[in-house]
Amino acid sequence: MKKEKSTKLELQYQNEKSRPKGVSQWNIAWRRFKKNKAALVGALIIGFVMFLAAFDSLIAPYPPNATPGFYVGEARVPPSLKYLFGTDKLGHDVFSQVVYGARSALYVGFGAAAIAMSLAVLVGLVSGYYGGLVDNVLMRITEIFLVIPFLLILLVFLKVITAVAPASIGGLSIVTLMIGVFSWASNARIIRGEVLRVKESEFIEASKALGASKRRIIFRHIFPNVLHIIIVLTTLMIATAILVEAAVSFLGFGDPAAITWGHQLQLANEAVKEAWWEGVFPGLFITLLVLGFNLLGNGLRDALDPRLRE
Amino acid sequence: MSTEMVLEVKNLVKHFPIMSRGVFLKKQVGIVHAVDGVSFAVRKGETFGLVGESGCGKTSTARAILYLDPPTSGEVYFEGQEVGKIFKSKNKQEILKLRRKMQYVFQNPYASLDPRMTVADIIMEPFAIHKHVPKSKWYDRLYELLELVGLENYHAERYPHEFSGGQRQRICIARALAVEPRLLIADEPVASLDVSVRAQILNLLQELQRKLGITYLYISHDLSTVKHICDRVAVMYLGKFVEIADTDELFSSPLHPYTQALLSSIPVPDPETKALRIILPGEVPSPINPPSGCRFHPRCIYAKEHKCVENAPKLVDVGRGHLVACERMFS
Numbered sequence: 001m002k003k004e005k006s007t008k009l010e011l012q013y014q015n016e017k018s019r020p021k022g023v024s025q026w027n028i029a030w031r032r033f034k035k036n037k038a039a040l041v042g043a044l045i046i047g048f049v050m051f052l053a054a055f056d057s058l059i060a061p062y063p064p065n066a067t068p069g070f071y072v073g074e075a076r077v078p079p080s081l082k083y084l085f086g087t088d089k090l091g092h093d094v095f096s097q098v099v100y101g102a103r104s105a106l107y108v109g110f111g112a113a114a115i116a117m118s119l120a121v122l123v124g125l126v127s128g129y130y131g132g133l134v135d136n137v138l139m140r141i142t143e144i145f146l147v148i149p150f151l152l153i154l155l156v157f158l159k160v161i162t163a164v165a166p167a168s169i170g171g172l173s174i175v176t177l178m179i180g181v182f183s184w185a186s187n188a189r190i191i192r193g194e195v196l197r198v199k200e201s202e203f204i205e206a207s208k209a210l211g212a213s214k215r216r217i218i219f220r221h222i223f224p225n226v227l228h229i230i231i232v233l234t235t236l237m238i239a240t241a242i243l244v245e246a247a248v249s250f251l252g253f254g255d256p257a258a259i260t261w262g263h264q265l266q267l268a269n270e271a272v273k274e275a276w277w278e279g280v281f282p283g284l285f286i287t288l289l290v291l292g293f294n295l296l297g298n299g300l301r302d303a304l305d306p307r308l309r310e
Numbered sequence: 311m312s313t314e315m316v317l318e319v320k321n322l323v324k325h326f327p328i329m330s331r332g333v334f335l336k337k338q339v340g341i342v343h344a345v346d347g348v349s350f351a352v353r354k355g356e357t358f359g360l361v362g363e364s365g366c367g368k369t370s371t372a373r374a375i376l377y378l379d380p381p382t383s384g385e386v387y388f389e390g391q392e393v394g395k396i397f398k399s400k401n402k403q404e405i406l407k408l409r410r411k412m413q414y415v416f417q418n419p420y421a422s423l424d425p426r427m428t429v430a431d432i433i434m435e436p437f438a439i440h441k442h443v444p445k446s447k448w449y450d451r452l453y454e455l456l457e458l459v460g461l462e463n464y465h466a467e468r469y470p471h472e473f474s475g476g477q478r479q480r481i482c483i484a485r486a487l488a489v490e491p492r493l494l495i496a497d498e499p500v501a502s503l504d505v506s507v508r509a510q511i512l513n514l515l516q517e518l519q520r521k522l523g524i525t526y527l528y529i530s531h532d533l534s535t536v537k538h539i540c541d542r543v544a545v546m547y548l549g550k551f552v553e554i555a556d557t558d559e560l561f562s563s564p565l566h567p568y569t570q571a572l573l574s575s576i577p578v579p580d581p582e583t584k585a586l587r588i589i590l591p592g593e594v595p596s597p598i599n600p601p602s603g604c605r606f607h608p609r610c611i612y613a614k615e616h617k618c619v620e621n622a623p624k625l626v627d628v629g630r631g632h633l634v635a636c637e638r639m640f641s
Contacts, residue, residue: 022428022429022467022468022469022472023468023469023472024426024428024469025425025426025469025471201421201422202416202417202418202421202422203421203422203423203424203425205378205414205416205422206414206416206422206423206482206485207424207435208378209376209378209409209412209413209414210409210413210435210436210439210440210485210489211405211406211409211410211439211440212435212439213439216438216439220435221424224424224426224427225424225425225426
């Protein structure tokens, strides 16, 4: 039935000047994505956190790091209308701090993912396409990065750097950079594998037979055909980076000047019994945002998988 | 038909080393003798068939000719120029010129079109590479090519997955024709298509040959399509040619025992005819360790032990351009 309809449409369009554009694989992926409720929820969560980050000073009732409760004896008070999420020991409004933390989380997530994925794509493409000795050397380096106990090294580096460098260069940027530099390896391997698969396809051979340059083959054929994997990996990478930053801050190795959810968790740690609201709300936001990116990533993976049809 | 040779292949050898993987070093543990000393010439404007069962080296021959896999040894001359020399010279302009003259149509039209590109992008890519068509004429030429292969203009903005196998093969042919080649190597172009579509594609190829005067090197294991389309046929077995002859000659009086067995396997669409089937004993030997002497001797009913095991027969002309590589021809 469906097929009949489409052929009729085709016949109709033949005689018209404006012909329909073909349905690209991206169009198909978008159609599939729209049907995926979980992925839409994920996108919604991310959109919500982005909204908080964009208008943080408008949404938060108090300026960053302000201690409205400190002088009036309202430190560590439970949630109320005045302090939606309560206040902590120093009289910070937890709600305001959570709102300001959104920007840090997204900054670290996108920043670290950008660094990690750039490295991963570079290594994956070069290693997969050129093969041979280049591949061998790059993959051995990748393996070294894979076997390093990543979190420990990260903590040591951060300790050294924050001790040596002046605080003014921005601790959060260093954390972001370090996370990015240490988490590209597994993604590089996945991308390499995908490049190897695409490289052997007949359409690459056809381009070679036509005389296409290496640059054309890599950027016009291989890259577009591994892009869907890169998009999915990036989304999941963002989630991982946010988690790692939270862990680092929670352990006290993050930037003490920055307002991050992990840092809030650390402060809340000493009074879990007396003031649950100090830890629960930042924790909830970390969970929500990471969940959002994971749902989005899974949705994208399903939508972009070329093996699945509608 | 002129007797001018478009393509001359002399003693072409293609070996693939088998490597064992170590951590850093690789060791060669064997050789696949895919193509072992093949010589032939293709005349201008003809369709030259290359027949043989799977794994006998047909595709390796074609890929070595096109330098997609550089041959191990031997020479390929295209219109008098040595192909290997041009590729080794790394002169980009010369290589591109040569690439324009020889094109390839792949076996599987489902895998040989980039799924992320529209038909227009696919067919116009050769224009971007070779710059032989001015940019203002790209779309005119695109529509000409689409018409030539029997597709409609509105197909241009579609993506490969929106087409059937036959249509995709038409797109592949259009892409190959976009550079105006003199030689088209068609590697089992209809093998993965429905039987009902095969005739259409074969007729299209023949029609294009009449219109454009292209020379074809047609590779197939399907004898009926070979009989339909080819002027001359070479039969390949385990990396070597066993027989070359005009199509009619080959199908009416095959001389090599392998060719005879191959031809007897063609099904006859008549239940009354009791066809004489020659069933070959055993399997095709491994190309990693091919038999000595005549490659066919372990399965040949005429194999005379002493000669066939030791002497590798050469292709010998037995008249009317019919070449056979069999010891029987000398005795």
